Amino acid sequence: MHPFIHLKVHTEYSIGNSVIRVDQLLRRVVELKMPAVALTDEVNLFALIKFYRGAISKGIKPIIGAELKVIEKKEIFYLSVLCQNQVGFHHLIQLLSRAYVNKTYQHEQACVQWKWLIALKEGLIILSGGQQGDVGQALLQNRNSLAKKRLLQWIEHFPDRFYLELHRTHRDREEEYTYSAIKLALTYNIPVVSTNDVRFLYQEDFEAYDTRVCIQKRCLLNDSNRICNYSDQQYLKSTEEMQELFSDIPEALENTMEIAKRCNVQISLNKVFVPKFPVPVFQTEEGVFCAQSKKGLAQRIDQSRINREYMERLEIEIDVITKMGLAGYFLIVADFVAWAKKNKIPVGPGRGSGAGSLVAYALGITELDPLEHELLFERFLNLERVSMPDFDVDFCMEKRDLVIDYVMKRYGYDAVAQIITYGTMAARAVLRDVGRVLGLPYGYIDKIAKLVPFELGMTLKKALRQEKILEKRYTEDDEVKNLIDLAMKLEGLVRNTGKHAGGVVISPTKLTDFVPLYAEPNSNHVVTQFDKDDIEVVGLVKFDFLGLRTLTIIKWAVQSINIRRKSKKEPALDISSISLEDKTTYDLLKSCATTAIFQLESRGMKELIRRLQPDNFSDIMALVALFRPGPLQSGMVDTFISCKHGERNVQYLHPDLKPILQLTYGVILYQEQVMQIAQVLSGYSLGAADVLRHAMGKKKPKEMAKQREIFIKGSISRGINANLANQLFNLMEKFSGYGFNKSHSAAYALITYQTAWLKAHYPAEFMAAVLSSDMDNTDKIINLIKECRDMDLTLLSPSINHGKYFFIVNIHGQIEYGLGAIKGVGESAISHIASCRETTGEFKGLFDLCYRVDLKKIGRRVLEPLIKSGAMDTFGVSRASLVRSLSKALRLAEQKNHNILLGQSDLFDNELDTKSCDNYEKVPEWNDNERLRMEKETLGFYISGHPLQAYEKEIKTIGAIPVNRLVTYSLKKNFAVIVGMVLEIRNLITRSGGRMAILIFEDQTGTIEVTVFSNLYKEIKNEVLEKNTILVVRGIVKKDNFSGRLKIIAHFICTLDEVRTRAKRILIRLTTEEEINQLLISFPTAIDKHPKGSCLILFIYQGKTVSTESLFGRTWHVKPSTELLNHLNQLYGKGKIELEY
Incomplete structure (x- = not known):
C-alpha cells in the first residue's frame, strides 16, 4: 500500500475557484487519516495562519505553499511551490508580495516573474503545474526540444527539488500529457508526483463549485459556450482512490510522502514584535518615554493640582509600561496623535480602556483626566493579565488618511501597511448570485431574496425558520428549493478582499519578514495578506486609526461658528474648553431633542433620556452604559432611575461601597466598579481585580470558584463576615455581565456633550454640519430636514446662485441647501460653479451659466439634475423650459468658446449673447406630479409641494384627520382615519414568528408612526406596504411610551383606489358652455375606456344665470379608479372632479 498526501489543495481563499472552507478541509483530512496536507491557494497566503493553527491543533502536519502564475x-x-524550510517560507512571502506591490498583473491576477523565482529559489520545492506548467504546455504543443530545454533549466536551478506533476481528473488531453511527462521523466531521471488539484471536498460538491466559478466569471451555468477547464473529479480523494488512479505509477504516490517529509516550516505564534520608536543617539525609548510623560503631565495639569496621588499614579503606570516593553508603543501613538493635532486634524478624546491611563493623558493621546473621572489604568494594562494594549484612536473622517500617510513616511513604506478584510457571500446576495447564474428572471429572484429578513448576521437557515412565506415557497416549489439549497452551500464563502476601516500594522523591520503583502489590481493601497486576527497571532502590533464622522461634524460646525464670531469680532470658540455644567445643554437633553446628537439618536435612547432626565456629566456617561439589552432586561435601569429621582432609597450592602457606587446610585454599572469593590473590600491589587473582572466576564466555573474563595478569604481578613462576603461576590458576579467599560463611557460622553452643546447654542451651524456629513444618505437627509423644521430653522431651497457643495449658514442665520446633496452632481462640478460665481458674479440665466463655466467639467449630466431639483428657479424661468432649452444653451456656449479659440470673438457675439439669454424654448410648465417626481428623483424628497396636494378635497371627503390635528382629536376619540404616504417601512419578526411592520407615515402636515401587527399584516397585499404608496389608515391613536409622540395602531389599511370603490358618485362641475360642449363630445369615449362599476356620475352646471344638475344613466356607471379620475381631470381641468361618499 502506497501512502498519499494531497499537495495541491485550494481553499475558498482562491477566490472564485474553490468552495473548500479551511476548518472543513482539516476535519476531512482527519477522517481520511492523512498525516499531512498542503495549502496551495492561487497566488496568496490569505488562509495560511488559520490553516496552520487548525492543522497543528488536529495533529496534522501543515505544508505551506501556493500556486503561482509565472511570467517569462x-x-x-502555472506551477506550485512548497516551502521546504524557513528560508523557503520567507522567499515565498517575498515573491507573493513583490507580485502585488510591483503590479505584475495578467488578466487581473498577479504574476511572479521567472527571474524573481530563480533569485529566491533556496528552500522552495517546485511542482511543475502539470498541463498548465511551462514543460506541460510545450509537451502538448509537440515541442519536445523546448520541453527538454525548460526541464533542464528547472533541474539546473532546483536540483532534487523539481517534480513533474501528474493529474488524472478526466480533463482534456490529460492522458496525452501524462504519457509524455513520464517519458521525459524516465529520460532525465526526474521524479514525478501525483496531485488532484483539489477545489471541493466531496464529489457531490461539484455543482456548488461550478456555480461559484460562474458567479466569479459572470456567466450562466447552462451556457454551452463557456470554457470549463475543471471536472467533477477534483475533490479531496482518499488514499485508496488515489492508489487506484496511480496503481501503474506508484512512485508518483510515494513522492507525495517524501515531499511532505521534506517540508518543515515552523511559524512563530503569539510572540509580540513591538515596533521601535526613533530616539536620539545615546538615548533609550524608556528614557524618552519617562521624560515625556513627566513633562506632559506638568503641561496638562496646573502645578497646584499635581499632588502625591498624581505622581504616584504616573510612576506606577510608567513602571508597568516599561516592564512590559511598551514604551515605544506609547511613544508611537503619542507621536502620530501629536502630528494630527499640530496639523489641525481633530482627534477623539479617547476610546476604550486606554482613556483610563494617566500616561496617555500626559502624552496627549487622550483628553480626559482619569483621576478626575475615577478611571482605572489596570483595566487597560497590568502585569497580572499580560495582553497587548489596544489604543483605538478616532480621527476626523476628512483627513484620517493623512495621519496614516504620515506614519508610513515616518516608519517606512516597507514597514507599515493597512490590514486586509474579506467580504463574504451573505444570505440575500448569494441568493441573487445563484439565481443569476441559474438564469432565473430578475424579478423572480428579487422577490425570493426580499423574503430574507434584512438583519445583521442573518443566514438562509435562520431566514427559513423565521420567515413563514419563504419556508412555504421552499417546501412547495422545487425551483425555489434548488435555488436556496445551492445558495446555502456557498453562503459565507469569501467573495472579495477589502481594506480594514482603520487597522494599520507597524513592523519593527520589513513587513515581509512577517507577513505577505497584497494590493488590488487598480489600487495603490498595499495591505497585509493576513486579516486583523491573524496579524495579532503572528505577533505584529495593530494600531487602529478610526474615522469618526462626529469629529468631522464638530470640526465643520466650529469652523462655521468661528466665521460668524470673527465677523462680530468675538474670540474663536474652542470646543475643548466649554463648561461641562451648561444648563442650556442639559435642558436640551431633558427635552429629548437628541436627533443628530452622538449616541443619543435612537427611539429607545430618547425614552431612556425622558425617564432619566440627565443633569450632569456622570448621567451622560451612564446613558450609554445603561442602554444595552442586559441592563434594560435586568431591572438595573429602573433601579438606577428611581434612585436618581429619590423614588427609592439607595442601599449599600456595606458602607465601603458608598464611595464606589454613589455616582451610579448604588448600581454596579461599570467594570471598573467591580475592580474597586474587590480592591477595597477584599484587598485585591487592581491588577488582580482586573483578572477577577475578566474571569467574571468569561464565566468559567473553575476560575470563578477559585476567585470566590480568594474574595471571601480576603473579605474575612478585613472584618467582613463570610455570609456578607458571599453576598457581595454574588452581587459582583450578577452585575459583571452587564458592566460597561467606564473609560470608554467617559471619553464618548465627552463627544456626546460637545454635540449637544453645539445643538443647544449654535443650532443652524450644527445642523448644517450634520446635513453635510449625511449628504449621500437620502433617508437621513429627509429626517434631518424635518428636524430643522421642528427646530424652527430656515432651510432654503437649492440655489445655483447661493449654494455651495456642503450645507452652509448664511449671514442671516439661514441654512443654504448643499448642492452636493443633489443626486448626480459631484463635488468638483459644484466647486467649479461656485468658483465662477465668486469670480464674476451671480449667473443671470441658463445661457449665461453655460457661457461662463468650463463645459468639459459641467455638462448635461450636471445641469439637468440642478434644473430638476429647482436650483435654477432663481432665473425666473419654468423648469420645463430650462430643460428643453439646455441643448440650445450648450450648443451656443460651445459655439462661442470655439469662436474665442479661433480669435473670432467680436461685437456680433456680444449681441448674440444678449438675445439668446432671453431666448428660452416655449413649452408648457410641468404639472405638479411631474415637478414633484423630478424633485424626488434628484433630491430624494419633495421640496416644493407634496403629492397629497392633488387629493386634498378627496381626503376631506373621506373624513381623514391631518396628522398635526391628531393631538387634539385623540383627546375626544380613540379611532382616527388618516391618509398619507409611506416614507419608511421596518419589517419585524414577532416572538411567535409572525411578521409585523412599523411605518413612518407622512401627510402634508407632519409624520406619524403606524404599527401594523401580524394579524393585519397577513391580510395586506405585499405591494400595498411599499415606500411612496398613498394609503388610508384607520386605527387607534396612542401615545408612544418611548418618544412621547402619538402613534397609530392600525386596524384597517387600504390604498386610495380601494377606498374609491366605496364612492357613491363622481361629481363633474362645469361653469361655461364651452365646457358643456367639450363634455358632450368627449365624455362617451372617455368613459368607454374605463371599467364599468356601480358609481353614479352627476353633472353639475353652474353658469352666470343658469344652473342645472343631471345624473347620467346606468349605462354610465363606473369604477372610480385613479386612471379614470386622472383622465377626467385632464379633459375638464383640475378642481372640476369630486368624489362623494
Missing part, C-alpha cells in the same frame, strides 16, 4: 518574457504558465 511573454509566456505565462
Whole structure:
C-alpha cells in the first residue's frame, strides 16, 4: 500500500475557484487519516495562519505553499511551490508580495516573474503545474526540444527539488500529457508526483463549485459556450482512490510522502514584535518615554493640582509600561496623535480602556483626566493579565488618511501597511448570485431574496425558520428549493478582499519578514495578506486609526461658528474648553431633542433620556452604559432611575461601597466598579481585580470558584463576615455581565456633550454640519430636514446662485441647501460653479451659466439634475423650459468658446449673447406630479409641494384627520382615519414568528408612526406596504411610551383606489358652455375606456344665470379608479372632479 498526501489543495481563499472552507478541509483530512496536507491557494497566503493553527491543533502536519502564475518574457504558465524550510517560507512571502506591490498583473491576477523565482529559489520545492506548467504546455504543443530545454533549466536551478506533476481528473488531453511527462521523466531521471488539484471536498460538491466559478466569471451555468477547464473529479480523494488512479505509477504516490517529509516550516505564534520608536543617539525609548510623560503631565495639569496621588499614579503606570516593553508603543501613538493635532486634524478624546491611563493623558493621546473621572489604568494594562494594549484612536473622517500617510513616511513604506478584510457571500446576495447564474428572471429572484429578513448576521437557515412565506415557497416549489439549497452551500464563502476601516500594522523591520503583502489590481493601497486576527497571532502590533464622522461634524460646525464670531469680532470658540455644567445643554437633553446628537439618536435612547432626565456629566456617561439589552432586561435601569429621582432609597450592602457606587446610585454599572469593590473590600491589587473582572466576564466555573474563595478569604481578613462576603461576590458576579467599560463611557460622553452643546447654542451651524456629513444618505437627509423644521430653522431651497457643495449658514442665520446633496452632481462640478460665481458674479440665466463655466467639467449630466431639483428657479424661468432649452444653451456656449479659440470673438457675439439669454424654448410648465417626481428623483424628497396636494378635497371627503390635528382629536376619540404616504417601512419578526411592520407615515402636515401587527399584516397585499404608496389608515391613536409622540395602531389599511370603490358618485362641475360642449363630445369615449362599476356620475352646471344638475344613466356607471379620475381631470381641468361618499 502506497501512502498519499494531497499537495495541491485550494481553499475558498482562491477566490472564485474553490468552495473548500479551511476548518472543513482539516476535519476531512482527519477522517481520511492523512498525516499531512498542503495549502496551495492561487497566488496568496490569505488562509495560511488559520490553516496552520487548525492543522497543528488536529495533529496534522501543515505544508505551506501556493500556486503561482509565472511570467517569462511573454509566456505565462502555472506551477506550485512548497516551502521546504524557513528560508523557503520567507522567499515565498517575498515573491507573493513583490507580485502585488510591483503590479505584475495578467488578466487581473498577479504574476511572479521567472527571474524573481530563480533569485529566491533556496528552500522552495517546485511542482511543475502539470498541463498548465511551462514543460506541460510545450509537451502538448509537440515541442519536445523546448520541453527538454525548460526541464533542464528547472533541474539546473532546483536540483532534487523539481517534480513533474501528474493529474488524472478526466480533463482534456490529460492522458496525452501524462504519457509524455513520464517519458521525459524516465529520460532525465526526474521524479514525478501525483496531485488532484483539489477545489471541493466531496464529489457531490461539484455543482456548488461550478456555480461559484460562474458567479466569479459572470456567466450562466447552462451556457454551452463557456470554457470549463475543471471536472467533477477534483475533490479531496482518499488514499485508496488515489492508489487506484496511480496503481501503474506508484512512485508518483510515494513522492507525495517524501515531499511532505521534506517540508518543515515552523511559524512563530503569539510572540509580540513591538515596533521601535526613533530616539536620539545615546538615548533609550524608556528614557524618552519617562521624560515625556513627566513633562506632559506638568503641561496638562496646573502645578497646584499635581499632588502625591498624581505622581504616584504616573510612576506606577510608567513602571508597568516599561516592564512590559511598551514604551515605544506609547511613544508611537503619542507621536502620530501629536502630528494630527499640530496639523489641525481633530482627534477623539479617547476610546476604550486606554482613556483610563494617566500616561496617555500626559502624552496627549487622550483628553480626559482619569483621576478626575475615577478611571482605572489596570483595566487597560497590568502585569497580572499580560495582553497587548489596544489604543483605538478616532480621527476626523476628512483627513484620517493623512495621519496614516504620515506614519508610513515616518516608519517606512516597507514597514507599515493597512490590514486586509474579506467580504463574504451573505444570505440575500448569494441568493441573487445563484439565481443569476441559474438564469432565473430578475424579478423572480428579487422577490425570493426580499423574503430574507434584512438583519445583521442573518443566514438562509435562520431566514427559513423565521420567515413563514419563504419556508412555504421552499417546501412547495422545487425551483425555489434548488435555488436556496445551492445558495446555502456557498453562503459565507469569501467573495472579495477589502481594506480594514482603520487597522494599520507597524513592523519593527520589513513587513515581509512577517507577513505577505497584497494590493488590488487598480489600487495603490498595499495591505497585509493576513486579516486583523491573524496579524495579532503572528505577533505584529495593530494600531487602529478610526474615522469618526462626529469629529468631522464638530470640526465643520466650529469652523462655521468661528466665521460668524470673527465677523462680530468675538474670540474663536474652542470646543475643548466649554463648561461641562451648561444648563442650556442639559435642558436640551431633558427635552429629548437628541436627533443628530452622538449616541443619543435612537427611539429607545430618547425614552431612556425622558425617564432619566440627565443633569450632569456622570448621567451622560451612564446613558450609554445603561442602554444595552442586559441592563434594560435586568431591572438595573429602573433601579438606577428611581434612585436618581429619590423614588427609592439607595442601599449599600456595606458602607465601603458608598464611595464606589454613589455616582451610579448604588448600581454596579461599570467594570471598573467591580475592580474597586474587590480592591477595597477584599484587598485585591487592581491588577488582580482586573483578572477577577475578566474571569467574571468569561464565566468559567473553575476560575470563578477559585476567585470566590480568594474574595471571601480576603473579605474575612478585613472584618467582613463570610455570609456578607458571599453576598457581595454574588452581587459582583450578577452585575459583571452587564458592566460597561467606564473609560470608554467617559471619553464618548465627552463627544456626546460637545454635540449637544453645539445643538443647544449654535443650532443652524450644527445642523448644517450634520446635513453635510449625511449628504449621500437620502433617508437621513429627509429626517434631518424635518428636524430643522421642528427646530424652527430656515432651510432654503437649492440655489445655483447661493449654494455651495456642503450645507452652509448664511449671514442671516439661514441654512443654504448643499448642492452636493443633489443626486448626480459631484463635488468638483459644484466647486467649479461656485468658483465662477465668486469670480464674476451671480449667473443671470441658463445661457449665461453655460457661457461662463468650463463645459468639459459641467455638462448635461450636471445641469439637468440642478434644473430638476429647482436650483435654477432663481432665473425666473419654468423648469420645463430650462430643460428643453439646455441643448440650445450648450450648443451656443460651445459655439462661442470655439469662436474665442479661433480669435473670432467680436461685437456680433456680444449681441448674440444678449438675445439668446432671453431666448428660452416655449413649452408648457410641468404639472405638479411631474415637478414633484423630478424633485424626488434628484433630491430624494419633495421640496416644493407634496403629492397629497392633488387629493386634498378627496381626503376631506373621506373624513381623514391631518396628522398635526391628531393631538387634539385623540383627546375626544380613540379611532382616527388618516391618509398619507409611506416614507419608511421596518419589517419585524414577532416572538411567535409572525411578521409585523412599523411605518413612518407622512401627510402634508407632519409624520406619524403606524404599527401594523401580524394579524393585519397577513391580510395586506405585499405591494400595498411599499415606500411612496398613498394609503388610508384607520386605527387607534396612542401615545408612544418611548418618544412621547402619538402613534397609530392600525386596524384597517387600504390604498386610495380601494377606498374609491366605496364612492357613491363622481361629481363633474362645469361653469361655461364651452365646457358643456367639450363634455358632450368627449365624455362617451372617455368613459368607454374605463371599467364599468356601480358609481353614479352627476353633472353639475353652474353658469352666470343658469344652473342645472343631471345624473347620467346606468349605462354610465363606473369604477372610480385613479386612471379614470386622472383622465377626467385632464379633459375638464383640475378642481372640476369630486368624489362623494
